[in-house]
Amino acid sequence: MNEDVLSVESSVKSKQLELAADDKTIFGFWVYLMTDVVLFATLFATFAVLRNNSFGGPTGGQLFSLPYVLVETLILLTSSFTVGLAILAAHQQSKAQVLFWFGVTFLLGLAFLSMEVSEFRHLVIDGNSWRRSGFLSAYFTLVGTHGLHITVGLIWMAVSFGLIIKRGLGRAVIRRLTLLSLFWHFLDIIWIFIFTIVYLIGAAKG
Amino acid sequence: MRTKLNTDKPNITNYVMGYGLSLALTLAAYSLIRIHLNSIHTIPSDSILYYLLAVLAIVQLLVQLVFFIHLNRETKPRLNIMVALFAGLVVVVIVFGSLWIMSNLNNHGMTPDQTNNFIIKDEGIHY
Structure with a gap:
């Protein structure tokens, strides 16, 4: 009987240790995300300094289509919501729902990325590439770096599908999915500022 | 923890x-x-x-x-928030610091001739 109590105690203790280890992993990833914030801050600062240096070329207000960018924004915002639903489903151990919501998130992310690539393509074809002016260099660097992060997120998501199907929803898998969801929410937050600073204020400045 | x-x-x-x-x-x-x-x-x-x-x-x-x-x-301890607040501080310093310095440089005008004149005046150089 004593042994039973002991084993229950030790299993509770090991469960606590496991959760503490999860928290440490998440904290480490959070620190990485905050250094990524600093990277984006330098790119935002560069853009803010160079935004008026269009070198006789077109300005932001002339180049960007606001409804197009609004659709991009809504797609990314929705994908941030669906990745949250995927994590909820993961906590309820519902594999089908997790796969469904990650699938939706993946497709929305892919739609966002292809809209961005198509926007870049049109700019370059019209002769407004990063070589045109300081403003466009800063624009392509800032928005392109965000797009690169989205691409990495999509690859990570694709790998996660395999992981979920192969290993199910164990603790380690849920921990990884949680990190992925944090990464995805973080990219949506960065996009809020790109939407406001690059596109909305760019349109207001003409 | x-x-x-x-x-x-x-x-x-x-x-x-x-x-x-x-x-x-x-x-x-x-x-x-x-x-x-x-x-x-x-x-x-x-x-x-x-x-x-x-x-x-x-x-x-x-x-x-x-x-x-x-x-x-x-x-507690709210380490995640602390790191986020510190990152926020760094962001403010980088963004507003850059804007401040660069607008200050812009205020000094600065075509090459103006740069020369500014330096000549600033350094108290007389020909």
């Missing part, structure tokens, strides 16, 4: 509220710009517009930190 993020049992109302609020804030910022452009930059005036857009973006940042990332649910 427990630092919680997302490991708590989150619930669906959290996410729905976060999504609804973010949608509303995004559409508010968008319509603000539409009104501003349609009124030929008068309603609201340029300077007020920038403050309003900044407020909307920062409110949406807080909404997503609370409802999507659950930063407010962290138990």
Whole structure:
């Protein structure tokens, strides 16, 4: 009987240790995300300094289509919501729902990325590439770096599908999915500022 | 030492509220710009517009930190929030510091001739 109590105690203790280890992993990833914030801050600062240096070329207000960018924004915002639903489903151990919501998130992310690539393509074809002016260099660097992060997120998501199907929803898998969801929410937050600073204020400045 | 993020049992109302609020804030910022452009930059005036857009973006940042990332649910010691606040400080220094320095340089005018004259005057050089 004593042994039973002991084993229950030790299993509770090991469960606590496991959760503490999860928290440490998440904290480490959070620190990485905050250094990524600093990277984006330098790119935002560069853009803010160079935004008026269009070198006789077109300005932001002339180049960007606001409804197009609004659709991009809504797609990314929705994908941030669906990745949250995927994590909820993961906590309820519902594999089908997790796969469904990650699938939706993946497709929305892919739609966002292809809209961005198509926007870049049109700019370059019209002769407004990063070589045109300081403003466009800063624009392509800032928005392109965000797009690169989205691409990495999509690859990570694709790998996660395999992981979920192969290993199910164990603790380690849920921990990884949680990190992925944090990464995805973080990219949506960065996009809020790109939407406001690059596109909305760019349109207001003409 | 427990630092919680997302490991708590989150619930669906959290996410729905976060999504609804973010949608509303995004559409508010968008319509603000539409009104501003349609009124030929008068309603609201340029300077007020920038403050309003900044407020909307920062409110949406807080909404997503609370409802999507659950930063407010962290138990003590609140290490995640501390790191985030420090990152925020660094961001402010980098962005506003750069703008301040660069606008200061712009104020000095500075075609090559002007640069020469400025240095000559500044250094007290006489020919």
